[in-house]
Amino acid sequence: MIDVAVLGGAAFLAGLVDAVVGGGGLIQIPVMFSLFPKEVPATLFGTSKLAGIFGTGTAAINYARRVRVAWSAAAPAAMAAFALSFAGAYTVTKVPADFVRSLLPILLVAVAIYTFRKKDLGSIHAPVHTGNTEKMVAVGMGACIGFYDGFFGPGTGSFLIFLFVRFFGFDFLSASAAAKVVNVACNISALMWFGYSGHLLWQLGLLMAVCQVAGSLVGTRLAIKHGSAFVRKLFLVVVCLLILKTGYDAFFK
Incomplete structure (x- = not known):
């Protein structure tokens, strides 16, 4: 029962953080690995994805009710992410992800430095693309992020938010709303692969899903209440x- 309580608390916090800025796996997955050290990693990732679909889906619905979601960018990005996430999940079974593991903390440092230096980044919602250009950029971004999420995964939600802010001119709140739509597509695609290959603990995943939904409800309300500055x-x-965690995994494990 103590393990269940710890896992439920981790899922709640993961849902809360993920609803606002992504990165909930930073909380949830290490707890799962510590509680189930003998379980196959792919099964834990698949179970985490199952819970994540419910949490991210709840966040997407909540944002859609309260924030104007830029569907013209989010929808094509989500479709591309869905297709390429499955391809990424397949590729990781054939090609080692060591290169991506070592590159990730460097990319995250660049994202952090850029965001710190650009004090007004994401403070104003001023979309910079329209029409076919917006769709083409969205498809390209969705394809890259989708493949990355299926192939490796850590920080997908945070990367999505940054890309929507940097390359589409969204504020952080609108970017977070759009990112949830794309994230749901990634999770569904990856879950199809994990389910097909038998890497799922259904009861555990559904228990975590309940806690993730609760955390997601709290997270979206906080984001909407406090706005882009909070996000x-x-x-x-x-x-x-994420820099600390991925840096440790890449260079010290």
């Missing part, structure tokens, strides 16, 4: 934590 601050905190 930006939490985004930087999560990115810094």
Whole structure:
């Protein structure tokens, strides 16, 4: 029962953080590995994805009700991410992800430095693309992020938010809303692969899903209440934590 309580608390916090800026796996997955050290990693990742679909889906619905989601960018990005996430999940079974593992903390440092230096980044919602250009950029971004999420995964939500802010001119709140739509597509695609290959603990995943939904409801309300400035601050905190975690995994394990 203590293990269940710890796992439920981790899923709640993961849902809360993920709803605002992504990066919930930073909390949830290490707890799962510590509680189930003998379980196959792919099964834990698949189970985490199962819970994540419910949490991210809840966040996407909540944002759609309260924030104007830029569907013209989010929808094509989500479709491309869905297709390429499955391809990434397949590729990781054939090609080692060591190169991506070592490159990730460097990319995250660049994201953090850029965001710190650009004090007004994401403070104003001023979309810079329209029409076919917007769709083409969205498809390219969705394809890259989708493949990355299926192939490796850590920090996907945070990368999405940064890309929507940097390359589409969204504020952080609108970027977070759009990112959830794309994230749901990634999770569904990856879950199809994990389910097909039998790497799922259904009961555990559904229990965590309940806690993730609760955390997601709290997280979206906090983001909507406090706006883009709050999302930006939490985004930087999560990115810094991701740098530490991925840097340790890449260079000290």
